[in-house]
Amino acid sequence: MAPSRGLRSFPVVQGGMMWVGYAELASAVSNAGGLGIITSLTQxxxxxxxxxxRKCKKMTSKPFGVNLTMLPSINPPDYLAYTEVIIDEGIKIVETAGNNIKEPVARFKAAGCTILHKCTDTPYRLLSSA
Incomplete structure (x- = not known):
């Protein structure tokens, strides 16, 4: 992934972090040579x-990604609306997590995105390879 996405050979990946994964952190990590990640659901x-x-694009010319964590919820966020924003804004590296990823991941792949799926257990790894 690194050379094809303009990253160092062995990049530091920040990873999505709720409540701190804003443009400021993502751009700082990317500017330092790593892969900064904006956390979707912090928004x-x-x-x-x-x-x-858009703020992050103004703060760095380096690659950065966006995290989208999709978990079961009584009142889930509109995951597909977040998905479409990520695609519309031309983000090419998407970190996913959770177990309800099939449709968003299909859309990301169709848009040419590289998917990094956080796997906390074997069943989640199997989901990410489907």
Whole structure:
């Protein structure tokens, strides 16, 4: 992944972090030679995510990615709306996590994104390779 996405051979990947994964952190990591990640669900709405992505683009010319964690919830966020913002903004590296990833990952792959899936257990690894 590294050379094809403009990263060092062995990049440091920041990873999505709830409540701190904003443009400031992602751009700082990317500017230092790693892969910074904006955390989608730290943003209250898909449009807020769009604003963070655009802010990060102004803060770095280096590659960065976006995390989208999809977990079961009584009132889940609109994962597909976040997915579409990520694609619309031209993000090519997406970190996913969770177990409800099939449709968003299919859309990311169709858009030419590289998927990094956080696997906390074997069943999640199997989901990511489907």
């Amino acid at each position: 209250p709405t898909p449009e807020d995510l769009r604003n963070q992505i």
